[in-house]
Amino acid sequence: MSTVQLVPELHAFLDRPGQLFIGGSWQDARSGERFEVENPAEQRVISDVAQAGSADVDDAVAAARAAFEGPWRQYSPARRGGLLLRLADLMEAEAEGLAQLITLENGKPLGMARGEVASAVSIMRYFAGWPTKIEGSTLPVSPASGHPMLNYTLREPVGVCALIVPWNFPLNMCVWKLGPVLATGCTAVLKPAEQTPLIAIRLVQLIEAAGVPPGVVNLITGQGQRVGAPLAEHPDVDKIAFTGSTQVGKLIAQAATGNMKKVSLELGGKSPNIILADADVKRAAKGAADGIFYNQGQVCTAASRLYVHQSLLDDVLDELRRHATAHVVGPGLDPASTLGPLVSQRQLDTVSGYLQRGLADGAELICGGQRPAHLERGHFIEPSVFLDRQERSCVAREEIFGPVLTVMSWSEPEELVARANDSPYGLAAGLWTNDLRAAHQLAAQLKAGSVWINCWNVVDPASPFGGYKQSGWGREMSKHVIDAYTETKSVFVDLA
Template identity: 40%
Template sequence: MSDFENNLRKAEAYLERFKTGGVSNHINGEAMPALDGTTFETISPVDLKPLARVAHGKAADIDMAAKAAKAAFPAWAAQSGDARKKMLHAIADAIVKRAEEIAFVECMDTGQTLKFMAKAALRGAENFRYYADKAPEARDGRTLQAPGQLNITTRVPIGPVGVITPWNTPFMLSTWKIAPALAAGCTIVHKPAEFSPLTARLLVEIAEEAGLPKGVWNLVNGLGEDAGKALTEHPDIKAIGFVGESRTGSMIMRQGADTLKRVHFELGGKNPVIVFADADLERAADAAVFMIYSLNGERCTSSSRLLVEASIHDTFVAMVAEKAKRIHVGHPLDPKTVVGPLIHPVHETKVLSYIELARSEGATVAAGGTKVEGPGGGCYVAPTLFTGARNDMRIAQEEIFGPVLTAIPFETEAEALSIANDTQYGLAGYLWTSDVTRALRFTEGLAAGMIWVNSENVRHLPAPFGGVKNSGIGRDGGDWSFDFYMETKNIAFATAAHNIQKLGG
């Protein structure tokens, strides 16, 4: 039996529970159907066949989950940082033990390949371990001296929070949001994306089996227009952490306005990778290819615009095109596969429509540009590169969220910066040059929340993660996450008698 065949056999065994028992909500420590008994179907992008019936939660389910989170909040918030540290490490240990199951389920639910998802659970466990170790210092503040006064700051958890996660790498991104919330002392209502709900169910199950108290973490499946809307409007939910489209983020802000919700958004991107002639071109080409074609191009930080200095443009683009043509498209559980099927037929249609739009706008296909008849007949699209593009084309301005790269030449540093910033987004940027002073100038002017110089996206958990413009509000990572999930309190002590005005006496 080949590794691929063995992977398929294991995946079927892991998925059987969902195919026979469906995907339930999880409220106050109990697995339960939607209160009105309704379900929706989730399919695999590999073969478009049903994976499970999923509980279709709505406002009543969200209300029950929010009340459970509210009831559990005082006891969880009162636990010591050391106790929460121990609990989060136990969750991390439990995630590691089920790493293979998580990876295989994620592959079949999302179309993401085992090449990248094999480490998804370990990344998730790492997120929990990082915030476990930070939990004891979550409430720490500062001492601020003033004449005759001593100010002491501290932080307290904000309360029950809503977490809404996307479909592209749902397990890892759920841990990225939920781990710091738990470390801070918050309780949670989690609504995963309806296209990929399976590993969210595994994650809450793992957490409670590791000992997390009932009601601290609640899960409600549903659609954005019902469960999502109810969560963002619920008065018991004090904040919403959301990862997804910019348009949806704007909607969440409106829905949460009446209850003055705090929001943290990681939204879309149209991220440039800028390559100057003095760069290490082979490394830059490898990085550009990795950042657009890994994870099927379905990642917020993908480098979807390739800006190349004109003197090397044709040579460099040819290097990228050759690499793109050699990428293996196939079944996500095949160890050879780099690009698997896109998440859903709806999204496949969107990506293919942009490819047709590019042709109509006058861009040239240098690689890919077609649907691929992959195993199972699912949502396979070839890694695609467009040349002859301008930055005012829709393919250079709008987030495609697929394995599609648009190359644009530039003549000068000033032109490169102008093109890079000429978009509504500002999540990430990637700069390739051997000129240190240019790197300092360029990164100062680049409108992006995160910039990597001579590197692809290499995450450092203590560093801030987030974007500017339409790419988001707020930052994850390190203490920045605690700034969102906690309120800062200042206590001022008089250290000397000061003049108090006497009124009425």
């Protein structure tokens, strides 16, 4: 097994204990507590990081409030945009180190981590264009007084934002939220997942180097209950943006009612992927395999439910088996690896439990389902495919967040949409067909925030992203996310 050589700067970074960043100052947690960060491919501790508590949350929110009410308000839109462009340039210059750091603490293959960094740079540059384009309007009002009246609207930053991000795309999720925060003139308290705090620390170091004023971006690290809960409940936070599980999203929504803070939630999914009778089998099967095995299946939009027309079922299963067994499971820093480890022992236990329960529920295991025999350490699992003829098993109904695909067949078009929509989630859906009319008709009927036709997981910063039903509230990216970080003020001027 060969391994990519780490960039020298990364060794120095890992040797330094991770700290909190509050009010422009790197510091330990008030309690002095720390926690360890593991490389999931080797089950080896690679660093340790400050464990924040409620007192640190208070300090970070106070710093964000002081910056929001103070010097940050004086920055012109063009100046904010310039800072974002400078940050994007710094990220691009550090791309290889950032990618290697993602692979070390998250486990994903280095090629995928490099793609994540490139995406994050692109997103930051997209949001750099927004500060000068956030505008109000004048409205033709008709006041009862009959006086001539000027009415105009202003778009103002919402204030202090709590940003809680997950571990599956640890850099991209930070940028998805920090981009609109900085573009609109808000301030932030960023809380990364405890499994992947290192990439957030490195990003905030680059934010500091880019010249973002003290207190505008604050970083607190630690376990969710000890940090995320007090952050969600904090009375001086104006908005909370969370990406993660639906279960935790519901708790955050409840916590936000204390001061009626604004909430945006990007939550779980159990996304249906449909292969119609006229589809190109090889293309559709490859798309289905990529849709579930990408990032070890640890994707909220994972294409985990596959509905195949009965006439194509055997051929599609053969193709899926071929794609699954072709994957090279191994450490992300091994250039030969195409599938890395799951992020933690807890996640491995969860996925392994679903594999056992799926068999107990009567689903047929087509391939996978085991730990790779050649790997003695690490949280690895083979890419797995089930066939569920009754569509009743847990693997067909529940979000697994691992490389586990459940295949169902269909024959009656009248039932297909109802089956695809029969889920508490509605994040994404897809379909494979050469029939343009059928594609558009089905896309209109699927209850999902994103529908992909003859593709999967296509995301662009100019396009909104979010879910229906229990997959979340609001939208990330595009002009829609600017609304989530701004307030609209209406101003009347009596001209009589």
